[in-house]
Amino acid sequence: MGRVSEPSSTPWWRDAVIYQVYPRSFADGDGDGMGDLPGITARLPHLADLGVDAVWLSPVYPSPQKDAGYDVADYRGIEAMFGTLDDFGRLSERAHELGLRVVMDLVPNHTSADHVWFRAALAAGPGSPERARYLFREGDGDAPPNSWRSVFGGPAWTRVEDGSWYLHLFDSSQPDLDWTNPEVVAEFEDVLRFWLDRGVDGFRIDVAHGLVKADGLPEWDHDQALLDGSAATGERPPMWDQEGVHEIYRGWRRVLDAYPGDRMLVAEAWVTPPERLARYLRGDEMHQAFNFDYLRAPWRAAELRAVITSTLVAHETVGAPATWVLSNHDVVRHASRLGYPAGQEPTSGVGPDDPQPDAELGLRRARAATTFMLALPGGAYVYQGEELGLPEVTTLPAGVRQDPSFARTNGEDTGRDGCRVPIPWEGGEPSYGFGPGPAGWLPQPELWGRLSVAAQTGVAGSTLELYRTLIARRRELHLGRGTxxxxxxxxxxxxxxxxxxxxxxxxxxxxxxxxxxxxxxxxxxxxxxxxxxxxxxxxxxxxx
Missing domain, CATH: 2.60.40 (Immunoglobulin-like)
Incomplete structure (x- = not known):
């Protein structure tokens, strides 16, 4: 049975608990080892039983999958390995029947190199309108236009056959768009309408702080951390959090406001301090922003309290709800991250040769952290599998890793595959109910059997039953709307x-x-x- 929401004049997103589905690792409907839309649709009752308000889908657009779908080749379709637009329609319909809203992932900073625009840009040559959609520049001989570095390691510039260079803050297969070009602005507003017309309730905006680069692309020779390139001095990088992003989001807000039903935008913006993050949440811009300062805070009361207080104060100035999160597809799962000494919690990947977390300590702290988080005022996000207490998979061998950051750094960056391993549903090997095939796209550890949904359902004290209780009591007590x-x-x-x-x-x-x-x-x-x-x-x- 679906959950019936209480009638309210308060927009649903102000205190929603939103569940992130990483599609390739959630449920495999056809047995090819890769999660897909029919698999997700079949498992939606689990989310309704969990009590969440909405499901956010990481990208499912056509893509060569060089970066697990964050390299989009077509923003108006569905990648064949995930299904079809009709499959998406059935997923959306079933979700709404169950009382779940649907949030799509939008990737506007860059396209795939396979996108028709980028292919046209390469064919058209220097100075063409086609190249003006991207950030092509002339270098100095064999030297790139500047010393910017990729988040995934190595230079942020790649040279093409005619000698020009294009910018890619991520993989070389992900060329950055030029958001000063009106054609780019108009294209993405139309993409929003395409999905809103299909009943989508909101969008998570990937790299929301990165669309606009400083005029002239000034020098910046510091290393890039994952979506966070600040220098030790605190100087703001020329590729992040530039003023021009706000006008883009005002335009998007006008698009969403023309549709009924409280459609929403949530920013993935790795921005500090909280006062700058709050600027994305002014009344004519985004509705929510992920609170990464909270996610990265060490397991110490004073620092957590300071982050919570500064967040609430900053958000209050713009009338926006705070949004809390502990895990996602880019960071070490908090059931493992919190298994390290306070202040030593890793956020990027953990490999078999790295110091290993204390699994028992990590799970105990993770359950406590979630219990505390779900009582905070505002919205909250849950990453698939955390309701099962899944740890980071730290034992993946190099030969199975697929994160581009692992390859681009020659293994120096372990990458994010450890938090993306397919989740267990029931039974045992080969895939713990993930799908009817012999295995998932990443190998699952043996302990998945005792952590599966079936193994925890109805078991007093299990992490799954704790999440179900917390979410139900949170709604009953109106804690998300509390003070x-x-x-x-x-x-x-x-x-x-x-x-x-x-x-x-x-x-x-x-x-x-x-x-x-x-x-x-x-x-x-x-x-x-x-x-x-x-x-x-x-x-x-x-x-x-």
């Missing part, structure tokens, strides 16, 4: 706040902490210790 007031609790490294008559406590310190007398337990990430909250545990209480 956070910090609450002081004596003893150790503790985070505590109240929202109406609910007290939320996360104990990050070594010793159990007491809660006010008369407080009634609502839900906890783990067992309490004689009524006290033990280490690496979070709980919600109703106050007398």
């Amino acid at each position: 956070l007031r910090w609450h002081e609790i004596d003893g150790g490294d503790v985070l505590a706040f109240t929202s109406a008559d609910v007290l939320v406590v996360a104990n990050l310190g070594p010793d159990p902490v007491a809660v006010p007398a008369g407080a009634t337990l609502l839900v906890a990430s783990g067992d309490l210790d004689a009524g006290r909250v033990p280490t690496d545990t979070a709980a919600w209480f109703r106050l007398p």
Whole structure:
């Protein structure tokens, strides 16, 4: 049965819990080892049972898959390995029947080198209108136009046969568009309408802070981290967070506002400080932005509290909800990331030769972190498989890795494959219910069997049942629409706040902490210790 939303004048996205599906790793309907739209459609009841409000699909457009679909060859179609436009229509219809909204992933910073525009640009030659859609420049002999580097490693410029160079902040198969070109602006507004006309409820905007580059493409010789190129001095890079992006999003907002149903835009913008991120959320721009400062904060109460406070203050100035996230397809899963000492949590990949996380500690902290996060005011995002407590797969051999950052750095960057391994549904090998074929596109570890959906369903204390309880109680208590007031609790490294008559406590310190007398337990990430909250545990209480 689908979930029935309560009637409300508040837009759904202000406190929504949105579930990210990484399509190639969610469910395989045809047995080829790759997830697809029919597979996703068949598994949508799991999301309805989980209680989330919407599903966000990572890219499913036609693509040569050099970067797992973030290299788009056609923004108005569906990649054949995922299905067809009719399959997408059936997925959207089924999702809406179940009370789930559908959010697409839009990739506007770059296209695939296989896109018809880029092929035309190569054929047309220097100075042509076709090349003006991209950032082609002349170099200095064999030297590129500047020293910019790719996020995936190596130079951010590739030379073509006529001697010109094109910019690609990511892989060489992902040429950057020139967003000062009105033709580019008009094209993407039309792409938005194409999917809105098919009932899409919103868009996640990839690299939302990267579309516009500083005039003249000035020198920047610092290394690029994943979508975050700030220098140690804090200087803002010339390829990120430029003023011109805001006019683009005002245009997009006008497009969405012409459609009924509270359609939404969420920015993947790795921008600091929070005051600059909030500028993407002004009333005529985006609706949400991922809070990466929160995701990257160490497991220490003072730093988490500072991030939460600064986020809420900055968002309040523009009237936007905060949006919280702990895992996604680009970072180490938080069930493993939090298994390292506080302050040493890795965000890029972990390989078999790297220091390994403490799995038990990581899961305990991950459950506590999620319990705390889902009580915060605003929206929240859940990455597929985190509701099962899935860890990062740190044992993938080099021969199976497919992330371009692994290849472009000769293995120095382990890459993101470890958080993208196909998720387990039921049964055992070869694919733990992922699909009817012999295996998935990345090998699954043996422990997937005991972490599957079937193995955890109805099991008291399982991570899956914890997520179901948290999401249901969050909605029942209206915590996403609540107001956070910090609450002081004596003893150790503790985070505590109240929202109406609910007290939320996360104990990050070594010793159990007491809660006010008369407080009634609502839900906890783990067992309490004689009524006290033990280490690496979070709980919600109703106050007398």
